[in-house]
Amino acid sequence: MILVTGGSEGIGFACARELLDRTTVSVLVTGRSQCKLAGAREALNGPARARLATLACDQASASDVATLVSLIERTERIDAAILTVGVNPAYAEGPLRVHALSLATIEQTIRTNCTHALQLTAALLDRFRRQRAGVLVWIGSQAQAVGLPGAGLYCATKSFLSGLARTAHHEYAARGIRVHLAHPGIVRTPRTAAVADEFARRHSLHVAEAPQVARQVVDLLLDGDQAVVEVNLC
Numbered sequence: 001m002i003l004v005t006g007g008s009e010g011i012g013f014a015c016a017r018e019l020l021d022r023t024t025v026s027v028l029v030t031g032r033s034q035c036k037l038a039g040a041r042e043a044l045n046g047p048a049r050a051r052l053a054t055l056a057c058d059q060a061s062a063s064d065v066a067t068l069v070s071l072i073e074r075t076e077r078i079d080a081a082i083l084t085v086g087v088n089p090a091y092a093e094g095p096l097r098v099h100a101l102s103l104a105t106i107e108q109t110i111r112t113n114c115t116h117a118l119q120l121t122a123a124l125l126d127r128f129r130r131q132r133a134g135v136l137v138w139i140g141s142q143a144q145a146v147g148l149p150g151a152g153l154y155c156a157t158k159s160f161l162s163g164l165a166r167t168a169h170h171e172y173a174a175r176g177i178r179v180h181l182a183h184p185g186i187v188r189t190p191r192t193a194a195v196a197d198e199f200a201r202r203h204s205l206h207v208a209e210a211p212q213v214a215r216q217v218v219d220l221l222l223d224g225d226q227a228v229v230e231v232n233l234c
């Protein structure tokens with residue numbers, strides 16, 4: 001089984017679809033909305049749909065994440081995982097310079113993107129360590145290396161993944177575990193649809209499509225070089 005968190009739409013769903021096309025394993029996707037999870041199932045053809053499992057899990061919620069951790073511990077075999085959940089409060093609240101961030105927004109964003117991502121990472125690495133095999137891919141963002149005005153909290157949480165990925169590589173590579181942190185640029189997804197073209201025009205960037213990004217993520221998962229931990233996607 002391969003786990004894809006945040007897999008009901010956008011980059012995560014495109015990764016799940018790509019995995020179902022290119023492997024024979026089952027894929028478990030998570031997301032908050034049951035409706036989006038059902039939509040993801042509907043969007044697949046019959047054979048792929050039969051190998052897709054879904055779980056409603058809000059990565060902001062300690063109890064939902066504890067349920068997912070216990071599922072990771074109980075599942076017979078987990079071959080790999082793609083952790084895509086990474087909320088950006090700028091989409092809900094508008095661009096916020098650092099001095100304007102509320103404590104509630106800081107806590108919710110860090111809990112979702114860092115604390116709970118780390119908790120899931122720990123459960124997966126323990127699993128992979130005992131299996132002596134496994135591949136873990138986090139979805140970061142090229143924004144963290146640049147620093148995006150109005151999205152400092154988001155960028156900071158993506159930088160957190162960088163330290164985590166590099167350390168996990170040193171701690172677990174000898175156990176046959178591969179870890180990669182994949183950094184997309186701007187990608188057209190339901191989250192960015194309204195702003196992607198204008199953002200790309202303003203910064204002279206190219207807007208990638210989610211299936212194109214998913215192909216690169218799944219290439220990395222299936223055949224990545226163990227020594228290359230962080231990768232910018234195009």
Ligand SMILES: NC(=O)c1ccc[n+]([C@@H]2O[C@H](COP(=O)([O-])OP(=O)(O)OC[C@H]3O[C@@H](n4cnc5c(N)ncnc54)[C@H](OP(=O)(O)O)[C@@H]3O)[C@@H](O)[C@H]2O)c1
Pocket residue numbers: 005006007008009010011012013030031032033034036037057058059060084085086087088112139140141142183184185186187188189190191192
């Ligand atoms: N799109 C871009 O331009 C871009 C660029 C660089 C990096 N990224 C990163 O790529 C990842 C995916 O981004 P995306 O653009 O595809 O859209 P997204 O809106 O970040 O992710 C969509 C998926 O994540 C789920 N999700 C969102 N919040 C969640 C939460 N709290 N708990 C569990 N699931 C949650 C959504 O389902 P529900 O809404 O039902 O929960 C959906 O399945 C993110 O980490 C993002 O930061 C995106």
